[in-house]
Amino acid sequence: VEWAERGAADSSARSTLFRGELLASALQIQQAFASQNQTNNFVVDEVSRKVYLATVNMVYQLNGTLSVEVEKRTGPVEDNLLCHAPQLPQAPCEHPKSLTDNFNKLLELDREQGVLVVCGSVYQGFCELRKMENISEIAVEFPPHGEKTVFPSMLNIAANHPNASTVGLIFRSHGGNTRLLVGATYTGAGTQFFPKNHSKEDLRFENTPEIAIRSLNINDLSRLFTYDINPSEDNVFKIKQEVKQKNKLNFVHAFIQKTYAYIAINNDANMGHKQSQPNSILARICLDTENTRKSTSESRKLTESFIQMPLQCGYNGNIYNRLVSVHPAEIHSRSGEGLESHLFGVFTKSDRKSALCAFRFSDIEEEIRQGRRNCSNSPSSDVQVLDSVIQGSGAACVHKGNLVLQPEQLDCGAAHLQHPLALRRPLRATPLFESLGLSSVAVDNIHNHTVVFLGTSTGRLRKNLTVANQWALKLPAGESVHHIMTFDPLDRNYLYLMTSHHLLRVKVAACGQYRSCSDCLGAGDAHCGWCTLESRCSIQRECSGGLMVRSWIGMGEGPQQCPSMTLTPQEISLSDVGILINGSVPDLVGSRVECDYGLGVATVATVHLDYGPAQIQTCPLLPRERYPHIPPGRDHLMVPVAIKVNGTSVVSGTFLIYDCERTGAIHPKIHVSLNTILVKVPVRNKMFSVWPIKAVLFLSMQLTTAKRSQVFHLSLRRKGHLDKYIDSPKPMTVEVYNCGVGSGDCSQCWGREDQGHLCGWCDNICRTRDDCQYMSSQCPDPEITKISPLSGPLEGGTLLTVQGRNMGRRADVVKVSIGMVPCKILPYRYTVSVQLVCVTGQTFDPTNYVVRVTVNQNAMGVSKEVFSYLVPKLLSMEPRKGSRSGGTRVTLRGEYLDTGSQVRVKVNGTQDFVVCSSGGRTITVTGQGFDLVQSVSMEVLGIGQDACKVQSPSMITCSSPASSQSQQATVEFLLNGVLYTGDGPAFDGPDQEEEEEPHGGHFLLEYVEDPQFFTANKEKLIKHHPGEPLTLIINKGPSDLELAPEEYSVMIGSYPCDISFHNNQLFHCTINGSLGSSEGELPVTVRVGNFERIIAKVQLGGSELAIVVSIVVCCVLLLLCTVALVVYCTKSRRAERYWQKTLLQMEEMESQIRDEIRKGFAELQTDMTDLTKELNRSQGIPFLEYKQFVTRTFFPKMCSDYERSLVQPAVIEKNKNSGSLLWESPIYLYCFTPSILWDISEHIRNSIYSQVWGLNHVVCSLASLLTIALHGKLEYYTSIMKDLLVDLIDASAAKNPKLMLRRTESVVEKMLTNWMSICMYSYLKETVGEPFFLLLCAIRQQINKGSIDAITGKARYTLNEEWLLRENVEAKPQNINVSFQGCGMDSLAVKVVNTDTICQVKEKILEAFYKNLPFSQWPRAEDVDLEWFASGSNSRILQDLDNTSVMEDGRKKLNTVTHYQIPEGASFAMSMKDKRDNTLGRGRSHTHTHTHTLCHLVLPHDEPFENKKSHRQSHRKKVLPEIYLTRLLSTKGTLQKFLDDLFQAILSIPAERPPLAIKYFFDFLEEQADKRGITDPDTLHIWKTNCLPLRFWVNILKNPQFVFDIEKTDHMDACLSVIAQAFIDACSVSDLQLGKDSPTNKLLYAKEIPEYKKRVQCYYKQIHEMAPLSEQEMNAHLAEESRKYRNEFNTNLALTEIYKYAKKYRNQVVSALESNPTAKRTQLHHKFEQVIALVEDNIYECSSEA
Secondary structure, rough: OOOOOOOOOOHHHHHHHHHHOOOOOEEEEEEEEEOOEEEEEEEEEOOOOOOOEEEEEEEEOOOOOEEEEEEEEOOEEEEEOOOOOOOOOOOOOOOOEEEOOOOOEEEEEEOOOOEEEEEEEEOOOOEEEEEEEOOOOOEEEEOOOOOOOOOOHHOOOOOOOOOOOOOEEEEEOOOOOOHHHHHHHOOOOOOOOOOOOOOOHHHHHHHOOOOEEEEEEOOOOHOOOEEEOOOHHHEEEEOOHHHHHOOOEEEEEEEEEOOOOEEEEEEEOOOOOOOOOEEEEEEEEEEOOOOOOOOOOOOOOHHHEEEEEEEEEEEEOOEEEEEEEEEEEEEOOOOOOOOEEEEEEEEEEEOEEEEEEEEEEEHHHHHHHHHHHHHHHOOOOOOOHHHHEEOOOOOOOOOOOOOOOOHHHHHHHHOOOOOOEOOOOOOOEEOOEEEEEEEEEEEOOOOOOOEEEEEEEEEEEEEEOOOOOOOEEEEEEOOOOOOOEOOOOOOOEEEEEEEEOOOEEEEEHHHHHHHHHHHHHHHOOOOOEEEEOOEEEEEEEEEEEEEOOOEEEHHHHHHHHEEEEEEEOOOOOOOOOEEEEEOOOOOOOOEEEEEOOOOOOOOEEEEEEOOOOEEEEEOOOOHHHHHHOOOOOEEEEEEEEEEOOOOEEEEEEEEEEEEEEHHHHHOOOOOOOOOEEEEEOOOOEEEEOOOOOOOOOOOOOOOOOOOOOEEEEEEEOOOOOOOEEOOOOOOOOEEOOOOOOOOOOEEEHHHHHHHOOEEEEOOOOEEHHHHHHOOOOOOOOOOEEEEEEEEEOOOOOEEEEEEEEEOOHHHHEEEEEEEOEEEEEEEOOOEEEEEEEEEEEOOOEEEEEEEEEEOOOOOOEEEEEEEEEOOOEEEEEOOOOOOOOOOOEEEEEOOOOOOOOOOOOOOOOOOOOOOOOOOOOOOOOOOOOOHHOOOEEEEEEEEEEEEEEEOOOOOEEEEOOOOOOOOEEEEEEEEEEEEEEOOOOOEEEEOOOOOOOOEOOEEEEEOOOOOOOEEOOOOOOEEEOOOEEEEEEEEEEOOOOOOOOEEEEEEEEOOOOOOEEOOEEEEEEEEEEOOOOOOOEEEEEEEOOOEEEEEEHHHHHHOOHHHHHHHHHHHHHHHHHHHHHHHHHHHHHHHHHHHHHHHHHHHHHHHHHHHHHHHHHHHHHHHHHHHHHOOOOOOOOOOOOOHHHHHHHHHHOHHHHHHHHOOOOOHHHHHHHHHHHHOOOOHHHHHOHHHHHHHHHHHHHOOOOHHOOOOHHHHHHHHHHHHHOOOOOHHHHHHHHHHHHHHHHHHOOOHHHHOOOOOOOOHHHHHHHHHHHHHHHHHHHHHHHHHHHHHHHHHHHHHOOEEEEOOOOEOOOOOHHHHHOOOOOOOOOEEEEEOOOOOOOOOOEEEOOOOOOOOHHHHHHHHHHHHHHHHHHHHHHHHHHEEEEEEEEEEEEOOOOOOOOOOOOEEEOOOEEEHHHOOOOEEEEEOOOOOOOEEEEEOOOOOHHHHHEEEEEOOOOOHHHHHHOHHHHHHHHHHHHHHHHHHHHHHHHHHHHHHHHHHHHOOOOOOOOOOHHHHHHHHHHHHHHHHOOOOOOOHHHHHHHOOOHHHHHHHHHHHHHHHHHOOOOOOOOOOHHHHHHHHHHHOOOOOOOOOOOOOOHHHHHHOHHHHHHHHHHHHHHHHHHOOOOOOHHHHHHHHHHHHHHHOOOOHHHHHHHHHHHHHOOOOHHHHHHHHHHHHHOHHHHHHHHHHHHHHHHHHHHHHHHO
């Protein structure tokens, strides 16, 4: 791999970047536009080549040369993130506004309509439409002035935050309508973009979709920017609010490919969690650009065709998981059959490393088809439905059998298929390139070569043709390249790119830098080719004859097609010279062709033959006198010749002309007898030409060699003329070569071809080609065995040596790269195949790469060793001063100082340093010729003299003499007894300084005071116990000496001390061994050179008292350890036994848990099927009659009494007459006016009667009696209820309207409940009855399937945690055959379980025989006997308790099937009991009940558990009862289908039976809310919920006995409470806040609640959208309901009961009537008294008063 970076790195070249003068690069900046503000987006017009650039607060219109035509300021503006756009009518904002920068988020060009779409971050992502010709003018004013029907969704289009992403594209639908597809990051509440100081009123972002298709037809302003369908929210992709935190979409780019829109996305919610998992997503949406559907008016929803798939770049943990740039391109296919569409993408990961990957669109399309196929026909884990999208179809793929999807459905989905979809398995690709900081990509196909342009975050533009041909261009200011790059639409040889403050137009090739055809085609640039007739390297578009055949030679044709000339053989006429032109040359016939000999004379050439790649020309030779004279001493002349076409030189060459007479005189010959050599040479006038091709025939002569090659010098003479020699201008030689020598591999063998050796590689050996039967010129891939050095600096320039095998035949076909950094080969240091040396290129960051060697652009070898780019760091240099004459030894310390192939050190450009290590504290003298010195000494004048030692020919070391005082002294050196006076040697030492300029042989040496040393606390005596390590802290006083660490030495007595330094003033002295000495004290001596001083003494040993104390302490510790050991061993044995016991218990517990979970799982999978099979749908549904339903609903606590009275006609004549009179009396019309009823209700609320009996009981009774009384006139009853409700709404609106109708605390609320019951009865019976009854049967069936404790009622299968049997009681099902005497039926097979008591068995038998009859007609289990025929004629009556009952833990256990050991298929007979029998059954056996405490499966919770069994059995009973909570899930899963069917029936609107009363009443509530200005949708939702679901449906769900004649057990009631709670939660507007401590009845259906909530909202919406119901229509409906049940109730009795209340509150009612003006005017209080009198049979008194 070679990465040839050719660019200017120094600052002097930066000014030329803007003028395109950087010839060393393959890229040139042609034009540049600099912006003061940060750039955001740009777009290029494909017709006019105008460029539109959007920056912060500005929009520019530029021409093709990037000159400004028009500019328009777009900001800053007064804005606030919490305010609506000011374009929205009547949208004031209470938040303060401030100047806000406008960041452009979307810039799209619509040429057909002539507008530029400009969307900014201000005004909530508002978009403008500007004119293309002049962007300073608005093309369309939107919204139009005065328009009031403008919605926020029409204005909030782009993201409203600078850091939030927005992408978009414009397309045409099949109807010609223009549409705008926009994807914008959600910036609402809960994101980092949304202000933290917001309130609930500020959540306007909740309705902004992530993806939407909007109308862009400027001729239809009413729908401009609206969602495309209708308009509605059907054409959007909106993520649910509760899962937005898991779907943080960051949009990268949107583009069109075929008829699809692709959107590249990153899900930032996954970043940082799993770096090895891809977070990049490619989404596809079908565009209606072609009308492929049958109906022209039908439009496809966005989510129908939406499908997404993950993209993965990399494998095996090395995954680049974030997409930063994409570019679709058509490139040459691998098969060579044309172009193939690919998607190129740049991916990064957290460490700034990045890579380029490519994906084929054919693979993407196939994955999408297979995903839709799997979702419909064979659901798998590879595809899922995006249930996070509001507009989706469901939460899972649905198996649709053998449904065959049409191609259109496979590509774009359909409304009846699940949508939107997400593929879970990523589409994977191997990285094509890997580098640091890639930020953008653009790809083009040039002459069947793929050219990739890569922008970087460090301001580089890279051009990659292949892995071996790459260039880079440095961009202005090193600014990061924007992720979108665009080719010039009119000339793809230019590329537009944008950095943070520049827009650049870059020419993709600089071909003019190559001067020859071979350089041009050998550069590896697909854009560059040789323009033959212009004889220059250029882009094909710039070659004037580039479109002519063979006039432009591209890289693909190779350098062998470069034009070249060959002189034709010598047999032609000497009057003309024949020239063969090879290579790719166009047809020259008709062109002016000349032969130029370089002598100022040209002759006209004649074209003889033109047959494609070769042409023959004939050029007349010049006369002899026209040639220059042959210089003296030479016998030949070289004449140049060039072929010119239309005045331009196309090809050139040379030929020789020489004088034969001079040849013999110049070159004397040696006689060699070669009689067999024959040379044919034509002669003419002693001058002849010798062409390169000569025919020489050797006969009977053989030359051999054992070397690789050997040259033989020859002298030729003419045959028959031994004295006539044949000579040439150059000495004649013959080379003999041996192919088998020096050719160890394939490349070495074939590489000899350049030397003229015709060798070939066959049979793994190199032979002559004639000896090879079969040979292949294709060699194995290169093999790298060693690279050196292994590191180099970032600036490059390191000479890298690579050794290996098969590394090419020639240097020009070998490319070397280090990762992606090129390494330039040095041809003169290239050894064929085995070794090469290259110069490393420059990189920008430290990194490690392998070395790649590429041969002929296809064969590649990779090194096993890694080359590291390192940054050498110099941390310190000692000493800081040195002699000017040099020789000072300098110690350099740092990091990576050995980096590179050669290390050289210079100081201020002086001569190279010699890198060495420093010596000790001695004076070192460096110089030359010291090997000649026999003796040397150093004399410090005035102080003393000392001998020195010659260490090497260049170094002498001396020891400085001692001085008595601080002073500067002169130093002289005596070499062999002679004073040194020269300038050569220089010295350096740590205790002296030299002057700036030494004079002759005299040097200055400065003496300073001796250093001072002392211990840390300056103590003189240090105590130490022998045998312990000793560490001393020694401080050094201030000193001018720069002492090196190795100059110090410390001795404690005769023991050396290890020294470790912390700083220049402090070091530690440590002795790890034991100090031993006969003396009690050891001196601490510090030495530096000749300096030596005792600073302290170490005292060894301690006092005798300390020794005694130590012995005593040791004995005590030993005794304590012994006691502790004994205690520990005892405890350990106990703990071990307990641990073994605990392990056994844990194993049993784990086994029990595993079994329970396994059983629960198996039951969950099988129960649903079993229950469906066992449930008998054919049985009739035991509906109660209407009058029974009404009385049980109206009077739940006294239903039995009222059923016998209200539903039967009166039999007493007097009551009948009184009732008739009352029916006709005015009190019926006036007494129960709304105001009176309200007063009665208020008095009841405060009365002592209500406190005793309960407010609800009194209120409910009064309201229900009134409902019965007015049942015949429901329309009048409805008007009274509405008037009362208006008063109630007024009272609630003044307080908290959301609390209205929540409870039944007044008469009107109970009246509403009754009204709902009457109006919904038909719907309940005809629609909801069947699924409700099936659910009840399913609950009963599931409960009875497992064990049920007869005492506590707890069961294995339940929905209520309080009724769960938390024991592992095995229940084995078995069948028995039962005949019922007197029932008139044959024997039946009844399924029971072996844990059933006898009473439970009876109940199951009764259910089997009476299942088609109402429960009220069933006999009780206590009233029948069960007789078992055990064997033969023996029979036995079974009972719960008898004399065989067993005692367990002091309790009598009820008899079960297991107790009696009843076998499978046993025969039983059931008969009715004789009333006179005194049975021992559980229901009647009071004696046993009082005498013994009973139990069945488990003990009651209120009794103490006295278990006398073993501890192990006790543990097994009490272990982890919570594990049985999984049975709740098993029961729930079994009943789920029946519950879903029930909820669906409740929350649906049948077309044949629409709920008219519900529509009427909901409209009434909405009308009342509007009148009072209540706009909160939650309030209206709560009102509707309190009226219908909670007031009617929850009552029915909890009380099925109101509807059906069935038995409602306490256990079933508990299960129905859980279901009712789920229904209540579904109707609530608040979100459930659930946790691990939440009750199970809320947790059980927590997953389904959101789906149920959607159904409730949809139901309310459908009711709202129904046609309004007039008062006449509602009255007719109510009249029909009254007529249906006209004679069902005794209204006289109901009125009588009402008058009892009226009499009780007589005074209050009269007072209320008298205070009412209208009642007083009509004397209603007198009429009220008359009614009271009638009721009391006081007829006469009433008549007289009248």
